[in-house]
Amino acid sequence: MELQQSLSLLFTMLVLAIIPGPVVFAIISRSFSHGFIAAMQLFLGVLIADYIFICTALFGLSALANAMGPSFIVIKYVSAAYLCWLGFQLFQAQRQSNPMATGTKTSAYQNLMTGLMIGLSNPKAIIFYVGFFPAFVPLHTTLNDVILVMLISTLAFGSINLGYSLMATQAKKVFRSAKAIRVINRTAGSIMISAGILIAINL
Secondary structure, rough: OHHHHHHHHHHHHHHHOOOEEEEEEEHHHHHHHHHHHHHHHHHHHHHHHHHHHHHHHHOOOHHHHHHHHHHHHHHHHHHHHHHHHHHHHHHHHOOOOOOOOOOOOOOOHHHHHHHHHHHHHHHHHHHHHHHHHHHHHOOOOOOHHHHHHHHHHHHHHHHHHHHHHHHHHHHHHOOHHHHHHHHHHHHHHHHHHHHHHHHHHHO
């Protein structure tokens, strides 16, 4: 890839990452409810999904992705239902004995798989990688191109989502009362449910 193509791809991915969508909502919600580390574990799952899309697009498998249309629809609605269920759990969560504990504790594996499901069912990612992404990369790609694109994706989406997560985590620390924790739970739950709805209606 030429420098101009790389910079154009980086800029486009940065803009795409800044625009709020299911991934941003999920990361903010997880930061509120479970903290920074859990949010980064969720983002790692999203990043793995991005890598899958990148490899699919670069190696000319978009036709296979289109052929799997019904499967993508199933994944989308399962992911949407799962996010809404997680949001409902947070919305109904009671105050824990730890004044800064919110929601139900999740494992690294759960966070990773949640992120993977969100990433694979994210309509913006599917449209970008299958429809627009090929315009930024050469027709014949090499292993170096694949590595470079993955690095660009990690830098663009990682930096923006890191910022969103840090802001949400710092905002959470301001509120320590039982009432504030209840508000945080309900806010995080509502955001997670909204992310599920966004995926379901294909925004």
